[in-house]
Amino acid sequence: MPRLLAVIHADGCTGCEACLEICPAACIYKVQGEGRPGPGSFCEVDLDRCIGCKQCAQLCPWNAAAMVDTPDVARRVAMKGGPSWYIDEAWDAIVDRAQRNVEGFLAKKRK
Numbered sequence: 558m559p560r561l562l563a564v565i566h567a568d569g570c571t572g573c574e575a576c577l578e579i580c581p582a583a584c585i586y587k588v589q590g591e592g593r594p595g596p597g598s599f600c601e602v603d604l605d606r607c608i609g610c611k612q613c614a615q616l617c618p619w620n621a622a623a624m625v626d627t628p629d630v631a632r633r634v635a636m637k638g639g640p641s642w643y644i645d646e647a648w649d650a651i652v653d654r655a656q657r658n659v660e661g662f663l664a665k666k667r668k
Contacts, residue, residue, distance in 0.1 A: 558662045559609025561624040562655075563602045567639030569621035572598035576613035576622055582606050585613060588643060599639065604630065604654050627662040631655040 565576070565585070577585050577600060584606035590597045600621075602613075613622040625633045634655040 558627065558658065558665055559607065560627055560662075561609040561611070562604055562607045562627055562630045562658060563609070563611075563613050563622055564625050564630065564633050564637055565600050565602055565613070565617075565622045566637045567599045567601070567621075567643070568637075569619050570599035571619055571621075572600060573618065574600065575616050575618060576600055579612045579616050581610060581612065582608045584608070588639075590640060590643075601651075604634075604658050628659055631659050 563585075567588075572587060572590075574587065577587065584603040585600050586603065587598055588601050590599065602622075609624065609627075611624050614624045616622075623633075631652060635652055
């Protein structure tokens with residue numbers, strides 16, 4: 558479990574895909590916003606696959622990607638924004654995945 562995980566702030570992401578192209582773990586995917594209310598496409602991180610390499614945060618031309626201490630990732634994911642349809646559809650899965658990563662990190666740290 559990495560000490561840092563990437564979080565992409567959906568409200569700041571333009572969907573340019575720079576992070577998708579650089580990610581060595583292929584853990585970033587594009588959420589299509591076409592035909593939905595609110596902003597267009599944006600990128601999202603699969604926290605179960607993120608290796609904490611920092612490349613997306615270093616490369617993002619919009620400063621939408623940030624590296625977050627794993628124990629704080631669930632809170633930061635809950636604050637990342639995004640269009641209301643996405644939050645409604647994906648909220649439980651995104652926050653649950655973040656919380657599971659936090660719990661796994663803390664359990665490993667205690668050993």
